[in-house]
Amino acid sequence: LVEFNPKINLSEDENNYYIHADLPGMTKDQVKMEINEDRILTISGERKSVYDNSQNKSENDEMETEDINENNETKEKQETEENEETTESEIKKNKNDDNKNNERKYSIIESSYGKFSRSFNIPEDADLENIQAKMENGVLEVIINKIEPPKNQNRTIQ
Structure with a gap:
Protein backbone atom coordinates (compact mmCIF):
# COMPACT_ATOMS: atom_id res chain seq x y z
CA LEU A 1 0.00 0.00 0.00
CA VAL A 2 1.06 3.56 -0.62
CA GLU A 3 1.14 6.26 2.00
CA PHE A 4 -1.36 9.08 2.24
CA ASN A 5 -1.67 12.24 4.33
CA PRO A 6 -5.02 12.72 6.03
CA LYS A 7 -6.28 16.29 6.33
CA ILE A 8 -5.46 17.82 9.72
CA ASN A 9 -6.76 20.92 11.50
CA LEU A 10 -4.83 22.37 14.45
CA SER A 11 -6.41 24.96 16.72
CA GLU A 12 -6.34 26.25 20.27
CA ASP A 13 -8.37 28.28 22.70
CA GLU A 14 -7.65 29.64 26.15
CA ASN A 15 -7.76 26.21 27.82
CA ASN A 16 -6.91 23.57 25.19
CA TYR A 17 -5.08 22.57 22.02
CA TYR A 18 -7.12 20.69 19.42
CA ILE A 19 -6.14 18.31 16.63
CA HIS A 20 -8.81 17.17 14.17
CA ALA A 21 -7.89 14.49 11.62
CA ASP A 22 -10.18 13.48 8.75
CA LEU A 23 -10.00 9.68 8.55
CA PRO A 24 -13.11 8.65 6.59
CA GLY A 25 -14.11 5.03 6.85
CA MET A 26 -11.69 4.31 9.69
CA THR A 27 -12.43 3.16 13.22
CA LYS A 28 -10.54 3.95 16.41
CA ASP A 29 -9.02 0.45 16.30
CA GLN A 30 -7.24 1.35 13.05
CA VAL A 31 -5.59 4.46 14.53
CA LYS A 32 -2.58 4.52 16.87
CA MET A 33 -1.36 7.51 18.91
CA GLU A 34 1.99 7.79 20.68
CA ILE A 35 3.83 10.59 22.43
CA ASN A 36 7.56 10.45 23.05
CA GLU A 37 9.84 12.14 25.57
CA ASP A 38 10.59 14.95 23.10
CA ARG A 39 6.91 15.97 23.25
CA ILE A 40 6.15 14.72 19.75
CA LEU A 41 2.67 13.26 19.24
CA THR A 42 2.45 10.77 16.36
CA ILE A 43 -0.87 9.66 14.89
CA SER A 44 -0.60 6.68 12.54
CA GLY A 45 -2.70 3.95 11.00
CA GLU A 46 -3.75 2.20 7.84
CA ARG A 47 -6.86 2.51 5.73
CA LYS A 48 -7.50 -0.63 3.68
CA SER A 49 -8.46 -0.18 0.06
CA GLU A 103 -14.85 -7.56 -12.42
CA ARG A 104 -15.24 -3.96 -11.35
CA LYS A 105 -13.87 -1.25 -13.59
CA TYR A 106 -13.20 2.07 -11.90
CA SER A 107 -13.35 5.27 -13.93
CA ILE A 108 -12.16 7.50 -11.09
CA ILE A 109 -10.61 6.68 -7.70
CA GLU A 110 -10.32 9.78 -5.53
CA SER A 111 -10.30 8.09 -2.12
CA SER A 112 -6.99 7.81 -0.30
CA TYR A 113 -5.86 4.44 1.00
CA GLY A 114 -2.75 3.07 2.63
CA LYS A 115 -0.61 3.81 5.65
CA PHE A 116 -0.25 7.23 7.20
CA SER A 117 1.77 8.84 9.95
CA ARG A 118 1.57 12.46 11.11
CA SER A 119 3.67 13.98 13.91
CA PHE A 120 3.17 17.18 15.90
CA ASN A 121 5.36 19.07 18.37
CA ILE A 122 3.40 19.57 21.57
CA PRO A 123 3.97 22.96 23.27
CA GLU A 124 5.58 23.23 26.71
CA ASP A 125 2.34 24.43 28.31
CA ALA A 126 0.43 21.28 27.27
CA ASP A 127 -0.54 18.74 29.92
CA LEU A 128 0.82 15.45 28.56
CA GLU A 129 -0.83 13.54 31.40
CA ASN A 130 -4.32 14.67 30.38
CA ILE A 131 -4.84 14.03 26.65
CA GLN A 132 -8.31 13.05 25.45
CA ALA A 133 -9.13 11.51 22.08
CA LYS A 134 -12.34 10.39 20.44
CA MET A 135 -13.25 9.08 17.02
CA GLU A 136 -16.66 9.92 15.60
CA ASN A 137 -17.89 9.61 12.00
CA GLY A 138 -14.36 9.23 10.64
CA VAL A 139 -13.02 12.31 12.45
CA LEU A 140 -10.39 11.93 15.15
CA GLU A 141 -10.48 14.70 17.74
CA VAL A 142 -7.56 15.06 20.15
CA ILE A 143 -7.88 17.54 23.04
CA ILE A 144 -4.80 18.49 25.04
CA ASN A 145 -5.32 20.62 28.14
CA LYS A 146 -3.12 23.65 28.72
CA ILE A 147 -1.29 24.11 32.03
CA GLU A 148 0.86 26.86 33.53
CA PRO A 149 4.11 26.87 31.57
CA PRO A 150 7.15 25.91 33.62
CA LYS A 151 8.84 28.94 35.10
CA ASN A 152 12.30 29.65 33.78
CA GLN A 153 14.87 30.02 36.47
CA ASN A 154 17.36 32.73 35.69
CA ARG A 155 20.90 31.67 36.37
CA THR A 156 24.00 33.78 36.21
CA ILE A 157 26.75 32.27 34.13
CA GLN A 158 30.32 33.42 34.79
Missing part, protein backbone atom coordinates in the same frame (compact mmCIF):
# COMPACT_ATOMS: atom_id res chain seq x y z
CA VAL A 50 -11.87 -1.38 -1.06
CA TYR A 51 -10.42 -1.59 -4.57
CA ASP A 52 -7.67 -4.02 -3.49
CA ASN A 53 -10.14 -6.22 -1.64
CA SER A 54 -12.36 -6.61 -4.70
CA GLN A 55 -9.31 -7.51 -6.81
CA ASN A 56 -8.21 -10.10 -4.26
CA LYS A 57 -11.75 -11.47 -4.15
CA SER A 58 -11.73 -11.89 -7.94
CA GLU A 59 -8.34 -13.62 -7.83
CA ASN A 60 -9.52 -15.96 -5.05
CA ASP A 61 -12.72 -16.75 -6.93
CA GLU A 62 -10.70 -17.54 -10.07
CA MET A 63 -8.44 -19.89 -8.10
CA GLU A 64 -11.49 -21.64 -6.61
CA THR A 65 -13.03 -21.95 -10.09
CA GLU A 66 -9.78 -23.46 -11.42
CA ASP A 67 -9.77 -26.02 -8.57
CA ILE A 68 -13.37 -26.93 -9.39
CA ASN A 69 -12.44 -27.20 -13.07
CA GLU A 70 -9.59 -29.60 -12.28
CA ASN A 71 -11.92 -31.79 -10.21
CA ASN A 72 -14.56 -31.72 -12.94
CA GLU A 73 -12.01 -32.62 -15.62
CA THR A 74 -10.95 -35.69 -13.63
CA LYS A 75 -14.56 -36.83 -13.37
CA GLU A 76 -15.16 -36.08 -17.04
CA LYS A 77 -12.44 -38.49 -18.14
CA GLN A 78 -14.55 -41.28 -16.72
CA GLU A 79 -17.62 -40.22 -18.72
CA THR A 80 -18.36 -40.57 -22.42
CA GLU A 81 -16.93 -38.11 -24.97
CA GLU A 82 -20.34 -36.56 -25.60
CA ASN A 83 -20.91 -35.74 -21.93
CA GLU A 84 -17.31 -34.55 -21.67
CA GLU A 85 -17.76 -31.92 -24.41
CA THR A 86 -20.99 -30.63 -22.88
CA THR A 87 -19.50 -30.35 -19.39
CA GLU A 88 -16.36 -28.53 -20.63
CA SER A 89 -18.40 -25.93 -22.48
CA GLU A 90 -20.61 -25.42 -19.41
CA ILE A 91 -17.53 -24.96 -17.19
CA LYS A 92 -16.04 -22.39 -19.59
CA LYS A 93 -19.37 -20.55 -19.75
CA ASN A 94 -19.68 -20.54 -15.94
CA LYS A 95 -16.10 -19.31 -15.52
CA ASN A 96 -16.70 -16.46 -17.98
CA ASP A 97 -19.96 -15.53 -16.22
CA ASP A 98 -18.19 -15.54 -12.82
CA ASN A 99 -15.41 -13.29 -14.13
CA LYS A 100 -17.92 -10.82 -15.57
CA ASN A 101 -19.74 -10.63 -12.23
CA ASN A 102 -16.53 -10.17 -10.21
Whole structure:
Protein backbone atom coordinates (compact mmCIF):
# COMPACT_ATOMS: atom_id res chain seq x y z
CA LEU A 1 0.00 0.00 0.00
CA VAL A 2 1.06 3.56 -0.62
CA GLU A 3 1.14 6.26 2.00
CA PHE A 4 -1.36 9.08 2.24
CA ASN A 5 -1.67 12.24 4.33
CA PRO A 6 -5.02 12.72 6.03
CA LYS A 7 -6.28 16.29 6.33
CA ILE A 8 -5.46 17.82 9.72
CA ASN A 9 -6.76 20.92 11.50
CA LEU A 10 -4.83 22.37 14.45
CA SER A 11 -6.41 24.96 16.72
CA GLU A 12 -6.34 26.25 20.27
CA ASP A 13 -8.37 28.28 22.70
CA GLU A 14 -7.65 29.64 26.15
CA ASN A 15 -7.76 26.21 27.82
CA ASN A 16 -6.91 23.57 25.19
CA TYR A 17 -5.08 22.57 22.02
CA TYR A 18 -7.12 20.69 19.42
CA ILE A 19 -6.14 18.31 16.63
CA HIS A 20 -8.81 17.17 14.17
CA ALA A 21 -7.89 14.49 11.62
CA ASP A 22 -10.18 13.48 8.75
CA LEU A 23 -10.00 9.68 8.55
CA PRO A 24 -13.11 8.65 6.59
CA GLY A 25 -14.11 5.03 6.85
CA MET A 26 -11.69 4.31 9.69
CA THR A 27 -12.43 3.16 13.22
CA LYS A 28 -10.54 3.95 16.41
CA ASP A 29 -9.02 0.45 16.30
CA GLN A 30 -7.24 1.35 13.05
CA VAL A 31 -5.59 4.46 14.53
CA LYS A 32 -2.58 4.52 16.87
CA MET A 33 -1.36 7.51 18.91
CA GLU A 34 1.99 7.79 20.68
CA ILE A 35 3.83 10.59 22.43
CA ASN A 36 7.56 10.45 23.05
CA GLU A 37 9.84 12.14 25.57
CA ASP A 38 10.59 14.95 23.10
CA ARG A 39 6.91 15.97 23.25
CA ILE A 40 6.15 14.72 19.75
CA LEU A 41 2.67 13.26 19.24
CA THR A 42 2.45 10.77 16.36
CA ILE A 43 -0.87 9.66 14.89
CA SER A 44 -0.60 6.68 12.54
CA GLY A 45 -2.70 3.95 11.00
CA GLU A 46 -3.75 2.20 7.84
CA ARG A 47 -6.86 2.51 5.73
CA LYS A 48 -7.50 -0.63 3.68
CA SER A 49 -8.46 -0.18 0.06
CA VAL A 50 -11.87 -1.38 -1.06
CA TYR A 51 -10.42 -1.59 -4.57
CA ASP A 52 -7.67 -4.02 -3.49
CA ASN A 53 -10.14 -6.22 -1.64
CA SER A 54 -12.36 -6.61 -4.70
CA GLN A 55 -9.31 -7.51 -6.81
CA ASN A 56 -8.21 -10.10 -4.26
CA LYS A 57 -11.75 -11.47 -4.15
CA SER A 58 -11.73 -11.89 -7.94
CA GLU A 59 -8.34 -13.62 -7.83
CA ASN A 60 -9.52 -15.96 -5.05
CA ASP A 61 -12.72 -16.75 -6.93
CA GLU A 62 -10.70 -17.54 -10.07
CA MET A 63 -8.44 -19.89 -8.10
CA GLU A 64 -11.49 -21.64 -6.61
CA THR A 65 -13.03 -21.95 -10.09
CA GLU A 66 -9.78 -23.46 -11.42
CA ASP A 67 -9.77 -26.02 -8.57
CA ILE A 68 -13.37 -26.93 -9.39
CA ASN A 69 -12.44 -27.20 -13.07
CA GLU A 70 -9.59 -29.60 -12.28
CA ASN A 71 -11.92 -31.79 -10.21
CA ASN A 72 -14.56 -31.72 -12.94
CA GLU A 73 -12.01 -32.62 -15.62
CA THR A 74 -10.95 -35.69 -13.63
CA LYS A 75 -14.56 -36.83 -13.37
CA GLU A 76 -15.16 -36.08 -17.04
CA LYS A 77 -12.44 -38.49 -18.14
CA GLN A 78 -14.55 -41.28 -16.72
CA GLU A 79 -17.62 -40.22 -18.72
CA THR A 80 -18.36 -40.57 -22.42
CA GLU A 81 -16.93 -38.11 -24.97
CA GLU A 82 -20.34 -36.56 -25.60
CA ASN A 83 -20.91 -35.74 -21.93
CA GLU A 84 -17.31 -34.55 -21.67
CA GLU A 85 -17.76 -31.92 -24.41
CA THR A 86 -20.99 -30.63 -22.88
CA THR A 87 -19.50 -30.35 -19.39
CA GLU A 88 -16.36 -28.53 -20.63
CA SER A 89 -18.40 -25.93 -22.48
CA GLU A 90 -20.61 -25.42 -19.41
CA ILE A 91 -17.53 -24.96 -17.19
CA LYS A 92 -16.04 -22.39 -19.59
CA LYS A 93 -19.37 -20.55 -19.75
CA ASN A 94 -19.68 -20.54 -15.94
CA LYS A 95 -16.10 -19.31 -15.52
CA ASN A 96 -16.70 -16.46 -17.98
CA ASP A 97 -19.96 -15.53 -16.22
CA ASP A 98 -18.19 -15.54 -12.82
CA ASN A 99 -15.41 -13.29 -14.13
CA LYS A 100 -17.92 -10.82 -15.57
CA ASN A 101 -19.74 -10.63 -12.23
CA ASN A 102 -16.53 -10.17 -10.21
CA GLU A 103 -14.85 -7.56 -12.42
CA ARG A 104 -15.24 -3.96 -11.35
CA LYS A 105 -13.87 -1.25 -13.59
CA TYR A 106 -13.20 2.07 -11.90
CA SER A 107 -13.35 5.27 -13.93
CA ILE A 108 -12.16 7.50 -11.09
CA ILE A 109 -10.61 6.68 -7.70
CA GLU A 110 -10.32 9.78 -5.53
CA SER A 111 -10.30 8.09 -2.12
CA SER A 112 -6.99 7.81 -0.30
CA TYR A 113 -5.86 4.44 1.00
CA GLY A 114 -2.75 3.07 2.63
CA LYS A 115 -0.61 3.81 5.65
CA PHE A 116 -0.25 7.23 7.20
CA SER A 117 1.77 8.84 9.95
CA ARG A 118 1.57 12.46 11.11
CA SER A 119 3.67 13.98 13.91
CA PHE A 120 3.17 17.18 15.90
CA ASN A 121 5.36 19.07 18.37
CA ILE A 122 3.40 19.57 21.57
CA PRO A 123 3.97 22.96 23.27
CA GLU A 124 5.58 23.23 26.71
CA ASP A 125 2.34 24.43 28.31
CA ALA A 126 0.43 21.28 27.27
CA ASP A 127 -0.54 18.74 29.92
CA LEU A 128 0.82 15.45 28.56
CA GLU A 129 -0.83 13.54 31.40
CA ASN A 130 -4.32 14.67 30.38
CA ILE A 131 -4.84 14.03 26.65
CA GLN A 132 -8.31 13.05 25.45
CA ALA A 133 -9.13 11.51 22.08
CA LYS A 134 -12.34 10.39 20.44
CA MET A 135 -13.25 9.08 17.02
CA GLU A 136 -16.66 9.92 15.60
CA ASN A 137 -17.89 9.61 12.00
CA GLY A 138 -14.36 9.23 10.64
CA VAL A 139 -13.02 12.31 12.45
CA LEU A 140 -10.39 11.93 15.15
CA GLU A 141 -10.48 14.70 17.74
CA VAL A 142 -7.56 15.06 20.15
CA ILE A 143 -7.88 17.54 23.04
CA ILE A 144 -4.80 18.49 25.04
CA ASN A 145 -5.32 20.62 28.14
CA LYS A 146 -3.12 23.65 28.72
CA ILE A 147 -1.29 24.11 32.03
CA GLU A 148 0.86 26.86 33.53
CA PRO A 149 4.11 26.87 31.57
CA PRO A 150 7.15 25.91 33.62
CA LYS A 151 8.84 28.94 35.10
CA ASN A 152 12.30 29.65 33.78
CA GLN A 153 14.87 30.02 36.47
CA ASN A 154 17.36 32.73 35.69
CA ARG A 155 20.90 31.67 36.37
CA THR A 156 24.00 33.78 36.21
CA ILE A 157 26.75 32.27 34.13
CA GLN A 158 30.32 33.42 34.79
